[in-house]
Amino acid sequence: MKTLFSIFLALLCLNARGALKLPALIGDHAVLQRDAKIPVWGWANPGENVSISFKGKSYSVVTAADGKWNIQLAAADAGGPYEMNISSSDQSITLHDILIGDVYLCSGQSNMEYGIDKDLYNKDILASTNVKIRQFKVNRQAADTVRNDILLHTGWLSASPATLGRFSAVAYFYAAALFDKYKVPIGVINSSYGSSLAEAWISREGLADFPDFLKQPKLPSEQSNPTLLFNAMLSPLTDYSVKGVLWYQGEFNANRAFQYRKLLPALISDWRKHFDKKNLPFIIVQLPNYNKVQPQLNGSAIAELREAQAIAATMPNVDFVTTIDINSNGDLHPKEKKPIGIRAALMAQKLIYHEKLQASGPRYATLKIEGNKAIIGFTNPSSQIKPVDSVNNFIIAGVDGKFFPARATIVKNTVVMSSPNVPTPVAVRYCWADNPPDVNLYNLEGLPASPFRTDDWPGLTAPKNTKPNKP
Numbered sequence: 001m002k003t004l005f006s007i008f009l010a011l012l013c014l015n016a017r018g019a020l021k022l023p024a025l026i027g028d029h030a031v032l033q034r035d036a037k038i039p040v041w042g043w044a045n046p047g048e049n050v051s052i053s054f055k056g057k058s059y060s061v062v063t064a065a066d067g068k069w070n071i072q073l074a075a076a077d078a079g080g081p082y083e084m085n086i087s088s089s090d091q092s093i094t095l096h097d098i099l100i101g102d103v104y105l106c107s108g109q110s111n112m113e114y115g116i117d118k119d120l121y122n123k124d125i126l127a128s129t130n131v132k133i134r135q136f137k138v139n140r141q142a143a144d145t146v147r148n149d150i151l152l153h154t155g156w157l158s159a160s161p162a163t164l165g166r167f168s169a170v171a172y173f174y175a176a177a178l179f180d181k182y183k184v185p186i187g188v189i190n191s192s193y194g195s196s197l198a199e200a201w202i203s204r205e206g207l208a209d210f211p212d213f214l215k216q217p218k219l220p221s222e223q224s225n226p227t228l229l230f231n232a233m234l235s236p237l238t239d240y241s242v243k244g245v246l247w248y249q250g251e252f253n254a255n256r257a258f259q260y261r262k263l264l265p266a267l268i269s270d271w272r273k274h275f276d277k278k279n280l281p282f283i284i285v286q287l288p289n290y291n292k293v294q295p296q297l298n299g300s301a302i303a304e305l306r307e308a309q310a311i312a313a314t315m316p317n318v319d320f321v322t323t324i325d326i327n328s329n330g331d332l333h334p335k336e337k338k339p340i341g342i343r344a345a346l347m348a349q350k351l352i353y354h355e356k357l358q359a360s361g362p363r364y365a366t367l368k369i370e371g372n373k374a375i376i377g378f379t380n381p382s383s384q385i386k387p388v389d390s391v392n393n394f395i396i397a398g399v400d401g402k403f404f405p406a407r408a409t410i411v412k413n414t415v416v417m418s419s420p421n422v423p424t425p426v427a428v429r430y431c432w433a434d435n436p437p438d439v440n441l442y443n444l445e446g447l448p449a450s451p452f453r454t455d456d457w458p459g460l461t462a463p464k465n466t467k468p469n470k471p
Helices: 002-018 121-124 169-182 211-213 227-239 253-275 301-312 338-351
Strands: 031-032 038-043 049-054 057-063 067-072 079-085 094-109 130-138 152-157 186-192 244-248 282-285 319-321 364-370 373-378 394-397 404-407 407-413 412-419 427-430
Touching: 031 186, 038 244, 057 067, 057 394, 067 282, 094 169, 130 169, 152 169, 169 186, 169 244, 169 338, 186 227, 186 319, 244 338, 253 282, 253 301, 282 338, 301 319, 319 338, 319 427, 394 412
Parallel strands: 031 094, 094 186, 094 244, 130 186, 244 282, 282 319
Antiparallel strands: 038 067, 049 057, 049 079, 079 094, 130 152, 364 373, 373 412, 394 404, 394 427, 407 412
């Protein structure tokens, strides 16, 4: 009798493994990407015919030998709610309240993960009810090998005062701004992990140019290990169709900012490969001001990380959002997430929706030396700089590489500066500090200038064998 019972249990388990199953992302209340073929996939017994009925159309496919099936549904306009029926020979699943709109992957470390501050944004929370703004949160998890599904998650949740505590603050304000502009459903997939390193989010093959990562011993904190978050929190998402990526990470890579110049582009390329979209748009949130306010004359690893983010943004279909002015108390986790989300949405309007608008503040373009004066020109001369008596946070240096505070003023949409300690300037830096105080260089649209430097002298995080370049 015991043997028969064991056989029965084995057969039951075998049948359960082969039963019709959908991935976690494809469930009730999901938001599907508009204006593109809609991938729907899952698992069933090998050879099993799987059918889908959606929006008056029927689709079918035969399950592959590995037990996976995949159907591409026809592209559709924004709309909903809809029902979707998926069936096999002996099982049927009906999904309810499906919307079609724009879907964004929002990822990074704790500043992407953090929720909305209840004191600062109480009015926003109370007014947040919107069934057309939804989040799928991937809970923290890691894996040594690639997984085919998300094991820990919240499912799809609509925005409301009751659910907003589970939303990423940056992702919510980003989604809300886009919804206000385009009036289509916005879905965000929040896959973020506090204190995570960029290399944890990259696949093993994506780290091919960083062999030391693959040789290092396993670290106690799972979010610090190469590939482990990619395996559990990113790879299972890559069959889903998304419109773009919002990336907010870097604080824990700041001590290796020089390496980040190549690491972040490697991540972008890796994700594009796995999502099978070579021009998948990426918006990078450049690190805000944080830590104590200190003199910026001796350099800053965080400033170098911001520079690395700006370098990554020179890749096609990538841009960044400047947040050097938003952090009121210098905390590692600024409460002021709303301006970050709004600025990111503004950048999306330009980069992804191809709107003709000013989506960034002044960005460095040229350095001109006239006697003892250094003159900085910007890439977007059509955007006027907001007048101020004196511009803060500029420093200049001569050939000796020693920086001194500069007296800087706005002249015909340029910034002209000098210092009595630098008779012949050759290099300029702006907001080159962890937490530059009293930022006041903006355009008339209210967007801050991005931190920059005109020199390429070795910084704090450059390899020891890096040789200084001549100015």
